Amino acid sequence: MSDQNLKSRLYEIIFEADTPAGKLFDVSLFVAILISVCLTMLQSVGSIRAAHGGLLFAVNGGFTLLFTIEYGLRLYCAPKPLRYARSFFGVVDLLAVLPFYIGLFIPGTRFLDVVKVLRMLRIFRVLKMAQYVGEADLLKNALIASRRKIGIFLVAVMTIVVIIGSLMYVIEGDANGFSSIPRAVYWAIVTLTTVGYGDIAPSTPIGQALAAVIMIIGYSIIAVPTGIITAELGLSTAQERNARKCDACGHHQHDADAVHCKRCGAALS
Amino acid sequence: MSDQNLKSRLYEIIFEADTPAGKLFDVSLFVAILISVCLTMLQSVGSIRAAHGGLLFAVNGGFTLLFTIEYGLRLYCAPKPLRYARSFFGVVDLLAVLPFYIGLFIPGTRFLDVVKVLRMLRIFRVLKMAQYVGEADLLKNALIASRRKIGIFLVAVMTIVVIIGSLMYVIEGDANGFSSIPRAVYWAIVTLTTVGYGDIAPSTPIGQALAAVIMIIGYSIIAVPTGIITAELGLSTAQERNARKCDACGHHQHDADAVHCKRCGAALS
Amino acid sequence: MSDQNLKSRLYEIIFEADTPAGKLFDVSLFVAILISVCLTMLQSVGSIRAAHGGLLFAVNGGFTLLFTIEYGLRLYCAPKPLRYARSFFGVVDLLAVLPFYIGLFIPGTRFLDVVKVLRMLRIFRVLKMAQYVGEADLLKNALIASRRKIGIFLVAVMTIVVIIGSLMYVIEGDANGFSSIPRAVYWAIVTLTTVGYGDIAPSTPIGQALAAVIMIIGYSIIAVPTGIITAELGLSTAQERNARKCDACGHHQHDADAVHCKRCGAALS
């Protein structure tokens, strides 16, 4: 097998998912990522690290070696290696392996924590695989189509949160935990989104009344993003169905399973 | 009455709900399950167990006897007893009675707690009865039809939660309660789903800023499952209404304004 | 004016809202109820009661006298006084005034608290007035039409909550606040509905994992009631528009403002 043949064969396996070998590679990679992400999570638990730290470090090193080989192969077989290296997933793949090798030479637990988190970035690859499922497109398109409306909604939310946060800073003041406007705005976000930790909570009657107002605002306007996404999803589902036209009478909006025009009875193409 | 007749008569009463006797049996079983579940819940309350422990034990024993007889009858009259015994509800029915008898011989309060919980499984039977109501099918079908979209949504949620949890672990660190990545991911789930216990909460400014981001993400993307389910339910409700049938080819699901069958072209009545 | 005339005139004013006098009466009653409800709320605040208790008591007594007269007039002018007295609003009207008079003779602050709360029932009258607005019917009908689906949803929620609550009782146990099954079920409701007080929170890793599951379930299935209500509201809004039919070609689904049939051009009736 010539070098060019090897490259294109590898490209098929590693970058595509149409062939059986490509699918097998993707599933194996998927499983390897999930295991290595779980191991990294376990590694961060003090008691587990104390008991099985050496084992975890060894297994994680093995996985990192595997992902390094994968990164090398991707660079090797990509038609334009630089373009891959600078793409989002190219950077993610590099960031997920590089820090491990740097960590071998530079000591310091704090730095190792950051390494661990960079390793977690591999999980983005899982998200990429979800794209193979057809429904992912529908959802992505609905989100893209409604991005401007969602953007305006978020600007309105930000304005409400800054105004009410500032008011609460004046009303409640330092004594009740609203020690600065950023902290009061943080409280307003916690309340408007109905998260409600309770680490900061109003204690004056006026503050509680204003808090009740922002709660009811938050409870009501959650309807806005929901309405936006629902309208988009409803339209795209309907469009998918109605995209056929009758040649005889020109009537459109036929279901995907229709063979004859529902108005004139002519056969549909 | 011959043995076979008795069997098929019992089958009608116990497994079906079309005859008056079958309905009466189902309603009685429903009431018995609700009472025994409530008794089991009361039994777990320390003060009530101290005061009325003997009584509750006796009544619960009576109910267990009743459910044991029911299980025996189901085994007796089912055409294929083994198939029933290995079905989901067959296993639930057995698990709900068996531990009581084992508990009589094996002492230990901890074990008895597990027994109680197994007994709670009976409540699944209540869910089965809900299926008799026609609307349950509509809801079940909408959930089944949207299971892949919901699945992709959950994968995306998991990715967000793992990435943000890992970041918070580095930013906040052990001192502020984010002692490991799994714990930080747990916090991210508590926050994204807007539950917000407040047992772990960010205390550094950067951590609070990132927390605000995940809150607003959680507040906005709740629109996605809602949009998916709403679009499905809207379609199935509309389809239900449009269930016209073609006399020529038997095709159903024609729109309310259709004049010709969309499959064979025959005029619709 | 004859006695019968007076009765029917009073009935028009008190029970109906079509005449100017009837509207004026309703608006006055509305304002009086809001003021008396606010006063009752203020009366329950310790510091305000200490400072202005006598004044509040006097004003509230005046309002109660007013509502007593109103109740008497309703009894007098209703065509069937007993039917009114036994209706939901007849009972509310009586319960809202009666305890005040009983309270004058029976001392004890605890009892007075209950009296205050009964007085709050007057606020139901406000809800009754909201019915005059046409949109209230649309909402009420959508809720009534979807009551069975919502019922099945609540049964499913109850089953999930009981099963997960029971599991948490076994997993977390008494030491972590899950002291009984009812308490664990209460925690499960607090978590599933995304309220999340944080007074009871899981502390074992398995408990937190199960809690994460119920949170994501709660975050996802909130889509179900939303989808049900949205589908109903969408249909009723559409039906309102599409209830007109063309006499010439039989085409329906014309907008409310259409003068001609959109298919054949004939004038619509």
Next chain:
Amino acid sequence: MSDQNLKSRLYEIIFEADTPAGKLFDVSLFVAILISVCLTMLQSVGSIRAAHGGLLFAVNGGFTLLFTIEYGLRLYCAPKPLRYARSFFGVVDLLAVLPFYIGLFIPGTRFLDVVKVLRMLRIFRVLKMAQYVGEADLLKNALIASRRKIGIFLVAVMTIVVIIGSLMYVIEGDANGFSSIPRAVYWAIVTLTTVGYGDIAPSTPIGQALAAVIMIIGYSIIAVPTGIITAELGLSTAQERNARKCDACGHHQHDADAVHCKRCGAALS
């Protein structure tokens, strides 16, 4: 350039966004407002004020000078200066600069806090700019069209919250933190909107049962505003798409499948 020309030129730049200069002015103002709002937020943080208080004061003073000039120019070039001065944004512009000058003469940190919050009002201008995006109209119209339904929903929510709050006041009482009806109603709002701070939480079994009821009510009826907004947004998105116009009578909003104008019956192009 004559005085009138200068005025109309300035008006174009400051009040409109159609010319390149007008757009540049709007974007600059937008950036200046965001920076000054962020600075004001930082100024309220104790540690930052201690370290860089003088610098922040100076920079903020510079921005206030800038906004004062802007306010003066708006007054100068507006065709009806008084009408601008009394408009919502005229008042906001004045309130955002005036207190700074008053603060120079009147000492007292408490007063300065209020000044800071008034300065935050500038953020409303950001909201005004969002209106230039076409989608903002769609959202605004959907909210306006559903304001009566949302109003009725809020009246129903208020009634539920007052009734359940009052009941909890009697059930839980002073000892468990439900010290007055307003406080109990505040708790009911915190719970119904699923915020759930946990600063007040029921501790008696009956109180917890009632709390579970209000949680499930809150979890279910969030579907109502969502359904209302979704139905409105769905209709307005569909209408936007169907905006065909009749050449004969000028009527628009014909469905995609209309052949004749629904108002005058003329054939549509």
